[in-house]
Amino acid sequence: MSDSRRQAIGKADHRRWVVKIGSALLTNNGAGLDRDAIAGWVDQMNVLREQGCELVLVSSGAVAEGMNRLGWTQRPHQLVAQQAAAAVGQMGLVQAWESHFQTHGLHTAQVLLTHDDLVNRTRYLNARSTLRKLLELGVVPVVNENDTVAFDELRFGDNDTLAALVANLVEADLLVILTDKAGVYDSDPGQNPGAALISEAEAGNTALRAAAGSTSSSGLGSGGMATKVAAAELAARSGAATWIASGREERVLERMASGDGLGTLVLPASGRLASRKQWLAGQLQSKGSLTLDAGAARVLRESGSSLLAVGVSAVEGSFRRGELVSCVDSQGRPVARGLVNYTSDEARRIMGRTTEQIEQLLGYVDEPELIHRDNLVLL
Numbered sequence: 001m002s003d004s005r006r007q008a009i010g011k012a013d014h015r016r017w018v019v020k021i022g023s024a025l026l027t028n029n030g031a032g033l034d035r036d037a038i039a040g041w042v043d044q045m046n047v048l049r050e051q052g053c054e055l056v057l058v059s060s061g062a063v064a065e066g067m068n069r070l071g072w073t074q075r076p077h078q079l080v081a082q083q084a085a086a087a088v089g090q091m092g093l094v095q096a097w098e099s100h101f102q103t104h105g106l107h108t109a110q111v112l113l114t115h116d117d118l119v120n121r122t123r124y125l126n127a128r129s130t131l132r133k134l135l136e137l138g139v140v141p142v143v144n145e146n147d148t149v150a151f152d153e154l155r156f157g158d159n160d161t162l163a164a165l166v167a168n169l170v171e172a173d174l175l176v177i178l179t180d181k182a183g184v185y186d187s188d189p190g191q192n193p194g195a196a197l198i199s200e201a202e203a204g205n206t207a208l209r210a211a212a213g214s215t216s217s218s219g220l221g222s223g224g225m226a227t228k229v230a231a232a233e234l235a236a237r238s239g240a241a242t243w244i245a246s247g248r249e250e251r252v253l254e255r256m257a258s259g260d261g262l263g264t265l266v267l268p269a270s271g272r273l274a275s276r277k278q279w280l281a282g283q284l285q286s287k288g289s290l291t292l293d294a295g296a297a298r299v300l301r302e303s304g305s306s307l308l309a310v311g312v313s314a315v316e317g318s319f320r321r322g323e324l325v326s327c328v329d330s331q332g333r334p335v336a337r338g339l340v341n342y343t344s345d346e347a348r349r350i351m352g353r354t355t356e357q358i359e360q361l362l363g364y365v366d367e368p369e370l371i372h373r374d375n376l377v378l379l
């Protein structure tokens, strides 16, 4: 079954998806890495890549796989034991992903993040640039929390939250959360066999939140449905839809891309563009402005291109890399707002210059564009 809304959301060409796969699914309910299932998801991700979709994979399962390798049958309570298990299991996880992606000639990259990495401004910007570069290179980043160094109060714990923040970070169109149940039910199907699947809801919907309820989980994962619904709300802030479904459904990812009716689809309440605008506008206050020449103002308005330094004729204010600036035309009329890749001092030095000249002037080129189109919202 498919409908046009799901087709539009699932469309894989020129899209960016973050796909998160939970512990229970990945490790055959703790019995050890499910290599057949992993091969199946990789085959599907390869099909999506061929359709033009950029993918970031968020893979849980390090603790569960580490426990399995160490012969532990019970999840240890002691944090340091969980951290040790994660370090052991992470080896198996990345090896499994890498070897299966390699059969399709695709490279993977291990990205381990902590809460701090996404809160500290410089590290956040570095993580964003590296992930973007990996996508540009056609590599599939395999992300997990850096469990070995993340300490108790400041860890994500569940990878649902991490996946949503990664979706914000890379400005994904869709966050896919694959779990061991068919989606979000109106009550926990583990406790209530008569529970009904919720097919679609808006992020923030109170019935959806209530259905996801507490944090009861499969036992191997953490967070249960509550963290998945909260993750959908976080992802919606940057305009991404979230699709929660069973990773055991045959060809689940390909079926999503063709608009299948499976799982639970959580949509940003105010529509993608409006959400992105609110997110960009709400994220930071404008710290300065760039005056565009007529050519740059036209290409931004007409083709939504990135802004290059060569099209900027004046720079006002004082801003750091990654801060929000306004773009105005030569008459001072607002054209766009966006997150700038250079400081105000650098921008003053490179305005009106081509990318080759920027390298000569600064001695480096952090990003070829002054504002990347992913971080630009037209007004």
Ligand SMILES: Nc1ncnc2c1ncn2[C@@H]1O[C@H](COP(=O)(O)OP(=O)(O)O)[C@@H](O)[C@H]1O
Pocket: 021, 022, 023, 024, 025, 060, 178, 179, 180, 181, 183, 184, 185, 186, 187, 188, 189, 190, 211, 212, 213, 215, 216, 217, 218, 219, 220, 221, 222, 223, 224, 225, 226
């Ligand atoms: N309303 C609900 N709908 C579906 N599953 C629910 C619901 N409430 C709680 N759950 C539980 O959430 C579990 C999935 O969460 P979790 O174990 O954390 O998975 P993962 O490892 O995929 O992150 C399900 O196995 C189910 O027991």
Ligand SMILES: N[C@@H](CCC(=O)OP(=O)(O)O)C(=O)O
Pocket: 021, 022, 023, 024, 059, 060, 061, 062, 063, 064, 086, 144, 145, 147, 157, 158, 159, 160, 220, 221, 222, 223, 224
């Ligand atoms: N970073 C942890 C994820 C912990 C976890 O339980 O996540 P999840 O299965 O997604 O709820 C790991 O790899 O074991």
